[in-house]
Amino acid sequence: MSRPHQYIALVTSLPHLGKLFTRKEVPISEYRLKQRLSMLEPEHRNVLKEIVEITAWAGVAKYSNDKDVIRRANQVIADLKDYPDLQHLVGVRMETRTLIAALRRRRAGQETAGDIQTWGFGRWCGQIQANWSDPAFGLGHFMPWIADAHRLMQTGDEIAMERLALTQVFQQLDHYNALHEFDFEAVAIYVLRWVIVERWSRYNADDAAARLERLVASALGQTQDVDPESVPGDILTDTNSALEGALS
DSSP: OOHHHHHHHHHHTSOOOOSTTSOSSOSSOHHHHHHHHTTSOHHHHHHHHHHHHHHSHHHHTTOSSHHHHHHHHHHHHHHTTTOHHHHHHHHHHHHHHHHHHHHHHHHTTOOSOOSGGGTOOSTTHHHHHHTTTSTTTTOTTTOTHHHHHHHHHHHTOHHHHHHHHHHHHHHHHHHHHTTOSSSHHHHHHHHHHHHHHHHHHTOOGGGHHHHHHHHHHHHTTOOSSOOTTTOOOSTTOSOOOTTTTTTO
16 A cells, blocks of 8 residues: 555544543544554654654653753654654644743742753743743743643642643644644644543543642652652653553
8 A cells, every 4th residue: 555545544544532621531542543553654653653752751751851851852853854843843842841840840939940951942941031930931922821820820720730731732733733634744643632632531630739749849859759650850741641662
């Protein structure tokens, strides 16, 4: 089967994921998704593996600090030179993580951004550092969700904060999903959306408060022995991946 027909068959075999938060169960299991992904060309399997690993906690757990994750993210973005939309998605995902990490650090009482280059990624590091005391880091005029996230963190509404963070990532993916139909990018975006839907399906609201406290402690380097399923660091954050090893 030629690649165009192969990828048309693959994409059409993937069930519609629906809107975020509207399903209690994912419409396709990890096992079935892995079966479908076996249709990918080998080079695409390798690229997708890199994307999943750098955008999921399970993939970056092997790194001991944020600087290593940032270095790896830059390598992945360079490897995606033939796929500019995926490059942008990875970059924006890392920037979103940086903003959430900054909010967590500030909520925990950190008075300045410190050496943000050691834990932050992307375009907004200077803006965050210069506007640390502003609820939205001076970015609220075109990213109003940051002020909303600040408010939710201050009030301790962990469930709403989780929904807001996942919604931002899902919207980023949806934007590019509309630009691709039966190509590798369409498959990669589907997988990244599936990871988020799967995460929410496993979300335990009863554990939300305890998890947020562990997140904050880990972000400030206060936690030595942590559970890798629930405690990312700063940029090492924001989703567990049931696809760990699925593309190996």
